[in-house]
Structures are given as C-alpha cells and as structure tokens.
Amino acid sequence: MKNLRFLLVWASLLLYGSLSAQTKKPTIMILPSDNWCVQRYFTTDFDNQGTIVRIPNYQQAFQEDTELGQVISKIGGLLTKLGYSLKDAEQELKSIYTKQAEDNVTQSKTSGASFAETPLDILKRKIKSDIIIQIWWKLNRGASGTSASFTLEAFDAYTNKRIATSTGTTKSSTSPIPVLLEQAVKENVKPFDKQMDDWFAEQKQNGREITLNVRCWDNWDKDLEAEYGGEELTDCIQAWLKKNCVFGSFNLTDGTETFAQFEQVRIPLYDEKGKAMDARSFAILLRKHLQQPPYNIISKVIIRGLGEATIVLGEK
Numbered sequence: 001m002k003n004l005r006f007l008l009v010w011a012s013l014l015l016y017g018s019l020s021a022q023t024k025k026p027t028i029m030i031l032p033s034d035n036w037c038v039q040r041y042f043t044t045d046f047d048n049q050g051t052i053v054r055i056p057n058y059q060q061a062f063q064e065d066t067e068l069g070q071v072i073s074k075i076g077g078l079l080t081k082l083g084y085s086l087k088d089a090e091q092e093l094k095s096i097y098t099k100q101a102e103d104n105v106t107q108s109k110t111s112g113a114s115f116a117e118t119p120l121d122i123l124k125r126k127i128k129s130d131i132i133i134q135i136w137w138k139l140n141r142g143a144s145g146t147s148a149s150f151t152l153e154a155f156d157a158y159t160n161k162r163i164a165t166s167t168g169t170t171k172s173s174t175s176p177i178p179v180l181l182e183q184a185v186k187e188n189v190k191p192f193d194k195q196m197d198d199w200f201a202e203q204k205q206n207g208r209e210i211t212l213n214v215r216c217w218d219n220w221d222k223d224l225e226a227e228y229g230g231e232e233l234t235d236c237i238q239a240w241l242k243k244n245c246v247f248g249s250f251n252l253t254d255g256t257e258t259f260a261q262f263e264q265v266r267i268p269l270y271d272e273k274g275k276a277m278d279a280r281s282f283a284i285l286l287r288k289h290l291q292q293p294p295y296n297i298i299s300k301v302i303i304r305g306l307g308e309a310t311i312v313l314g315e316k
Helices: 002-023 034-039 058-064 068-081 089-098 119-127 177-206 233-244 279-291
Strands: 027-032 043-048 051-056 085-087 105-107 114-116 131-142 145-156 162-169 208-216 251-255 259-267 299-304 308-313
Touching: 027 058, 027 068, 027 089, 027 119, 034 051, 034 131, 051 119, 058 068, 058 089, 058 119, 068 085, 068 089, 068 131, 068 177, 089 119, 131 177, 145 177, 162 177, 208 233, 208 279, 233 251, 233 259, 233 279, 259 279, 279 299, 279 308
Parallel strands: 027 085, 027 131, 208 308
Antiparallel strands: 043 051, 105 114, 131 145, 145 162, 208 259, 251 259, 299 308
C-alpha cells in the first residue's frame, strides 16, 4: 500500500512538472510606445555613430507623467495573473541613467569603428526579458465622460520584430485612466496572450533568433579566407554554427574576406545550466572555439542589446 501511495505521489509530481513546463510564459517588460513619448515630448537626441537620432526618454516619462507608472502597474498585474514574469523597467532605468560614467560606445583599438548602444539596448541587455510590450493611449473627452483609445504591441526583445498587437477603445466613463485602460486591455487580452504564446512556443521549438557578425582587426595578419585543414575560416565558422544552432539554422547574408554577417541565427533559449542564452553568451562559445587549435585566434566580443553580437578577430 505504501509503495502504491508513493507511486501515485511520484506520478502526480511528474504530471505537475510536465504541465508547468508546458505553460511556462516568457518574461516581459512594459514601456510607453515611441509615439506616446514623442506626443508628450519625452525624447532625447542620441549620437549613433555621427548620426543624431531622436529616441524616447523613458526616465523623463516615468518622472513627469503621473499616469504612466499606474497604467504599467495595472497592465503588468493583469499579465502577471496570466503567468507572465514582469521585469521592472522603471527601477532598472534609474540605475542606467545614474551611471554617467558608463560608456555605451565600444571603439576599435585600430580602425576607430564604433558600436553604439542606445539606452533601450542597454536596458534590454540588463533586464534580459523575452518580450518588450509598448503601450500607447489617447483620451477622448465627451459629454458622457472620458474614453481612452489604446494600442498594445509586443516585440521580440532580441530582434525587435512585432509579435503581437491589440487595439481598442474603452466605453465612456468617469473612472481614472489607469482603471479604464486596465478594463479595456482585460477585454482584449485573450488574442494578445495567444499571439505571444504562439511566438514563445515557436521559439522553444526552433530556437531564439539573433544576429552574429564576424570582423577582423585591421592589423591582423590573417582574414576570413585563411585556410585551416583545407577549409577557409568562414566555412569553418559555418560548420560550427551548423553544429551549435538549433536544427543548424542560420543564414550567411553578407560576406567578404574581412566581414561575415549571419542572420536568423537560431540559438537555444537556455544553456546547459538552465540560464537564458543571448547573443553574447552564444558569441563567447564561438570565441572560445576559435581560441583552440588549429585556429589559435584571439578575438573580442562586442554586443548591442540582447540579440546582436560581433566577434572581432585578431586581438582583444
């Protein structure tokens, strides 16, 4: 009898673990949309390798807009109840913007080429959420009260590809805006939730998508056409990718003797220790591989956000 009871308990635990694995949700981070920030002048100029671009100033938005934090809290609470793990963007932004000494541009020791990271790139890299959800809303005032039009968009934090969207307009009400929006999102959340679930299921099956670049320092005495065991270095790298990508999936989209760009590189969601894998951790695996014989190549890994890494061959 004791053995039977033990077997039943063990079977229940296995079933529970299986169901938990199947229903695991991605991690999310909620931010105001670019358009919402522009409409309220929460923007700043960013020097991206000599080109000035206007980007959202999230810190200013959280500090000056009295409704933003409440809206994100309401929507975050709703999605948390559905099983999503919510990352606190506002708290992480505080640490990013107060670290004035942090340099968000890495420069080559030889050619002077630079790789710029926007504050959003840095935020993605530090928080490491799977999905960025952006919220936009507009108030419509009338005789019977106030309604709110809203748009929720979900983006792959690694590729910036849109993966889910939901729009709607609330009924006129005298309720506070955060409550209005919470109700509107609640009424439209099922299709939005399903789109994100479908995307995450595809990621678990086919791997996370990143971009991997390989460059050469100007003073390196070799290039990507150097041969090892009768194979050019580019081909050797492709052989490694074929072995280490999920289902061997990647695309060589551009290549010269000093540069190779691999897009749609599919990497496992988690490493052998169960830790979330990103472009940096995958690139480090390749860097370590190239350090070994017969290559013996020293290289440097440079990252941009979560989903793009560049390996520069020849020195650190």
